[in-house]
Amino acid sequence: xxxxxxxxxxxxxxxxxxxxxxxxxxxxxxxxxxxxxxxxxxxxxxxxxxxxxxxxxxxxxxxxxxxxxxxxxxxxxxxxxxxxxxxxxxxxxxxxxxxxxxxxxxxxxxxxxxxxxxxxxxxxxxxxxxxxxxxxxxxxxxxxxxxxxxxxxxxxxxxxxxxxxxxxxxxxxxxxxxxxxxxxxxxxxxx
Amino acid sequence: xxxxxxxxxxxxxxxxxxxxxxxxxxxxxxxxxxxxxxxxxxxxxxxxxxxxxxxxxxxxxxxxxxxxxxxxxxxxxxxxxxxxxxxxxxxxxxxxxxxxxxxxxxxxxxxxxxxxxxxxxxxxxxxxxxxxxxxxxxxxxxxxxxxxxxxxxxxxxxxxxxxxxxxxxxxxxxxxxxxxxxxxxxxxxxxxxxxxxxx
Numbered sequence: 001x002x003x004x005x006x007x008x009x010x011x012x013x014x015x016x017x018x019x020x021x022x023x024x025x026x027x028x029x030x031x032x033x034x035x036x037x038x039x040x041x042x043x044x045x046x047x048x049x050x051x052x053x054x055x056x057x058x059x060x061x062x063x064x065x066x067x068x069x070x071x072x073x074x075x076x077x078x079x080x081x082x083x084x085x086x087x088x089x090x091x092x093x094x095x096x097x098x099x100x101x102x103x104x105x106x107x108x109x110x111x112x113x114x115x116x117x118x119x120x121x122x123x124x125x126x127x128x129x130x131x132x133x134x135x136x137x138x139x140x141x142x143x144x145x146x147x148x149x150x151x152x153x154x155x156x157x158x159x160x161x162x163x164x165x166x167x168x169x170x171x172x173x174x175x176x177x178x179x180x181x182x183x184x185x186x187x188x189x190x191x
Numbered sequence: 192x193x194x195x196x197x198x199x200x201x202x203x204x205x206x207x208x209x210x211x212x213x214x215x216x217x218x219x220x221x222x223x224x225x226x227x228x229x230x231x232x233x234x235x236x237x238x239x240x241x242x243x244x245x246x247x248x249x250x251x252x253x254x255x256x257x258x259x260x261x262x263x264x265x266x267x268x269x270x271x272x273x274x275x276x277x278x279x280x281x282x283x284x285x286x287x288x289x290x291x292x293x294x295x296x297x298x299x300x301x302x303x304x305x306x307x308x309x310x311x312x313x314x315x316x317x318x319x320x321x322x323x324x325x326x327x328x329x330x331x332x333x334x335x336x337x338x339x340x341x342x343x344x345x346x347x348x349x350x351x352x353x354x355x356x357x358x359x360x361x362x363x364x365x366x367x368x369x370x371x372x373x374x375x376x377x378x379x380x381x382x383x384x385x386x387x388x389x390x
């Protein structure tokens with residue numbers, strides 16, 4: 001039950017993009033069409049789950065015993081960059097179709113702050129391994145949900161007329177995101 | 192090959208014309224995440240300014256030593272080192288602010304502004320020019336954050352830098368998440384409007 005609540009709260013209530021402001025760059029940058037948004041979302045789910053497991057292992061079995069916790073940021077970013085490379089190479093070999101679909105998003109993910117953010121949050125919250133995985137899955141699904149909804153709205157907005165010239169593009173997109181964030185606040189009483 | 196640029200122009204470009212947040216739309220996560228008050232905004236801005244200046248300085252010093260292929264990973268390690276320095280310093284001397292900014296301090300590592308300037312500027316220009324660029328960009332970032340933080344704090348809690356100027360409650364939504372998006376949207380819209388008028 002604890003895990004279900006954690007999942008619901010990370011996907012809906014504390015949505016990583018709309019409530020915690022992580023991953024805004026891809027959220028604004030790769031949300032012009034809903035198919036690319038979905039691709040980015042799936043790539044994030046994939047990488048975030050793997051990288052959270054690895055950074056958790058590195059922190060618990062390497063950094064803590066060696067008393068090197070202050071090297072957390074440096075180690076994590078290296079582990080993540082390394083993992084993204086490995087995922088890219090393995091995916092290319094094992095499943096070229098998947099690589100075709102997600103390949104272009106992978107390099108962008110290294111600097112996606114959701115990945116590093118979740119890895120650090122897991123340590124701050126003292127989660128065990130299973131809980132960390134649930135947390136990573138929940139947050140990445142939440143990211144995907146937010147970016148897919150947002151990109152669908154933006155597709156519609158591109159066709160809309162009557163948006164004043166100075167509001168077109170980024171300003172209108174940001175205000176849409178604000179209204180979306182307000183809608184997500186409605187989930188607050190859920191758990 | 193080192194390029195050159197006049198110091199004054201180099202410094203000023205980060206403030207307005209190439210403002211990292213309001214014009215280039217880089218580093219949006221901390222921009223939205225920590226600007227619920229003007230104090231937080233300044234703290235975050237200065238922390239980023241320090242990392243920007245120091246990483247620009249070191250990267251332009253070592254740019255000829257690093258092989259082109261491993262350029263990006265090396266930049267990231269240099270940046271991460273300075274972020275750790277800031278993190279430890281803030282934890283020691285400004286624990287309250289450190290608590291407030293929380294996750295966003297380590298996340299300076301993946302702030303696109305810092306890596307962006309390393310790649311676009313510090314790896315091409317001289318050491319002096321790179322430091323000036325870091326200062327200009329960092330101040331531009333701080334100013335943008337201060338603008339957004341002030342707007343949100345004034346509208347949301349009717350105070351500025353923690354000083355209340357009215358007893359009544361503000362519009363709470365501006366302090367909460369949706370207000371961040373909406374305020375930044377309007378600030379950028381106003382910037383666009385002003386730019387059009389000038390042209």
